[in-house]
Amino acid sequence: MTLSDLPAILWAAFLVVLFFGGSIFVHELGHFLAARRRGLKVERFSIGFGPKIVSWRGKDGVEYRLSWLPLGGYVLLPQLADMRAIEGESATDVAKLPPPSYSTKVIVFAAGAVFNIIFAFLLACIVWQIGEPSSSTLTTTTVAEVSKTLETADGQKVPSPASVAGLLPGDVITEVDGRPVTWFGEIVERLALSDGWSEDGLTRQTIFTVQRGSETLDLKINPILSGPEKLRMVGFSPVSKMITAAPPAGSPAALAGLQKDDQIIAINQLPLLTLYQFSQELRKDPLKPYVLTVLRAGKEVPLTVERAAKNSPFINEGIALQAGIVFTHPTPWEQIRRNATKTVETLGKLINPRSDISISHLSSPIGIISNYYELAKQGMSFVLWFTILVNVNLAIFNLLPIPVLDGGHIAFATLAKLRGRALPATFIANTQSAFMMLLFAMIIYVGFFDVRRIARNNTDSKPAPAETSAPPAPSEK
Secondary structure (H helix, E strand, O other): OOHHHHHHHHHHHHHHHHHHHHHHHHHHHHHHHHHHHOOOOOOEEEEEEEEEEEEEEOOOOOEEEEEEEEEEEEEEOOOOOOOHHHHOOOOOOHHHOOOOOHHHHHHHHHHHHHHHHHHHHHHHHHHHHHOEEEEHHHOOOEEEEEOOEEEOOOOOEEEOHHHHHOOOOOOEEEEEOOEEOOOHHHHHHHHHHOOOEOOOOOOEOEEEEEEEOOEEEEEEEOOEEEOOOOEEEOOEEEOOOEEEOOOOOOOHHHHHOOOOOOEEEEEOOEEOOOHHHHHHHHHOOOOOOEEEEEEEOOEEEEEEEOOOOOOOOOHHHHOOEEOOEEEEOOOHHHHHHHHHHHHHHHHHHHOOOOOOOOHHHOOOHHHHHHHHHHHHOOOHHHHHHHHHHHHHHHHHHHOOOOOOOHHHHHHHHHHHHHHOOOOOHHHHHHHHHHHHHHHHHHHHHHHHHHHHHHHHHHHHOOOOOOEEOOOOOOOOO
């Protein structure tokens, strides 16, 4: 890190605080406002757990504080639940306050999740207008290359499942396990979440529905666990769009007539499917001119490019490709629905014995903050997209019927309603404490894997420039 990097780092840190901290604040604000609306005693509003960093008492008598453990937050509501082991001692004599009704409990406990969804919806309206970002190299489901081999999670090279199943370059993948896919990232996600197995139960199985010319085929593929995350993979790369940047003045590419936003589709009449393929073709016969075919305003334009002199400052004759970010405009409802479906499906896979998804694949606050930091470097649209996902996750996760979470409080209130009397206070307190310890243990466990991911990414990754001569194609393999 240099001094020139400091403004970008400070800006990224500000966005982390604003949007991640803001998501927690919005959740607790929902509880706070609902409690005030229902006439409950609100003793404390805290962002974070544990000892306070700073606090002050408002004119409404509520203590507002910022605490050291950034694992969420809480609103101290002594009439609703005894949470002293987690939220600290209450100074309120609950016996002198009227007991809240069942509907009040449900409304107040659910309000946090409701506010997260409202916040996500408002951000989704912004994304609807400015566009949801994704890499242009990932917008297709057309197969460009099929790997001959694939490395397993334990380092062994085996024939790739895609090649064994007969997947071919040019195949258009339309469905994975019977569910439509519209871009490469969706294929990877469906594959990772797949829980299919062969009839004999011995090998993993995923069905790719592909369009091959006029034929529609169902290919039974037996994925293997690969990569550091040990996820299902089959070994193929998608077609990449190669969009050019403006070539430097005086470069062979500029003299040939190459323009910004041209899409390179062939070299010497050889169709190009991947960036890697383009890079390899450029290295062939370094003295001979070559013909690029580009797509410009819907028309194919051939350009003859002379080779740069040996001592020329122009790398690859001045041809550079844009990073390739494209924007789509899904409706707010579609964004919420898609993220909610993804969250529910992932949580379901955690308890599905046929799935390869485990708790280690989740993200702790460490991972979430790290993702925010990296996305902040790429632009505000990425931050907004991720914040929508985070808020939908917070809403659904908090409504799970697990003690300590809002859904657990609702479950306790419902049990008390059904039995006609309150649950024993000691039972609730002991259960809450036990599950709080389990929750902290899970966060520490998941955080360990987050730290490993961050360290691995920092070791393996290189700075991604806005424009590059010819980066390797994105690959599922």
